[in-house]
Amino acid sequence: MRLTIFWERMADHFGGSYADSFARDHVMADLGGRTVHEALNEGWEAKEVWRVVCAAVDIPADKR
Structure with a gap:
């Protein structure tokens, strides 16, 4: 997985600003x-x- 895809998925789940805070x-x-x-x-x-x-945060299987 590329880092760009990783960060897109993080933003999709947590929202743009909270993804970085969580990370x-x-x-x-x-x-x-x-x-x-x-x-x-x-x-x-x-x-x-x-x-x-x-x-850790129970992301649904279809989003994994």
């Missing part, structure tokens, strides 16, 4: 205690980060 502030255990931004900056694949976000 900066929400620490997730399944990302090893990292935020979305930290995980992506440390080299995690966008697809894997998206899967973690989906599980």
